[in-house]
Amino acid sequence: MARFPGLLQTRATLFLTRNYHKQPIEVVWKKPEHGWTKLNFDGSRKHGQASIGGIFRNHKGEFLLGYSEPIGAATSTVAEFAALKRGLELVLENGWTDLWLEGDAKIIMDIISKRGRLRCQEAKKHVNYINVVMPGLSNCVLSHVYREGNRAADKLAKLGHQFQDPKVWRLQPPDIVLPIMHEDAQGKIVLRTK
DSSP: OTTOHHHHHHHHHHHHHHHHSOOOEEEOOOOOOTTOEEEEEEEEEETTEEEEEEEEEOTTOOEEEEEEEEEEEOOHHHHHHHHHHHHHHHHHHHTOOEEEEEESOHHHHHHHHHTOOOOOHHHHHHHHHHHHHGGGSSEEEEEEOOGGGOHHHHHHHHHGGGOSSOEEESSSOOGGGHHHHHHHHHTOOEEEOO
16 A cells, blocks of 8 residues: 555545536436336346346326346346346237337446347347347337436336245336335436436
8 A cells, every 4th residue: 555655646536536526417207208108127136146127107107017026146237138028028918019118227228229249148038039029019219217217117126036936016016116106207306426
């Protein structure tokens, strides 16, 4: 530590300078257009085990369907892809065609939209499925949102760690996401400070 005092001082100065100038960002969950269905999806990883979750809502922000399930040992990237894949399976089951897909892992959006290369075979399997299904939908938009705009899906993904089997909610979401859904439907602004 004493051998590199200038290096430590420079890193500390850079850290303080970068963080001093950052302003909070306002994040709002946005409703889809009339006739469209929006899926917010997310993956979660805890102690090497992963789970996934997602929530479908209409143009009023009303609940249509939610899902949550454990997927076993997986990376967080694989969990994100698995969450989107499971969401698309439910899209096909329900016959939805005009779809807005939204998640908080930017790398997922980049890999799918730019057809990026993957080394992980498990991730490739999910991406191949996604790349077959998405073009078959009438209208499909994929976007990134900060985690603060994806809170309902985040809760469902984390909830998946508590289950042994997949869960799908069709009439009413679990109570844990009701307050978030209400805030999202009202357009509540959540500040992102990082």
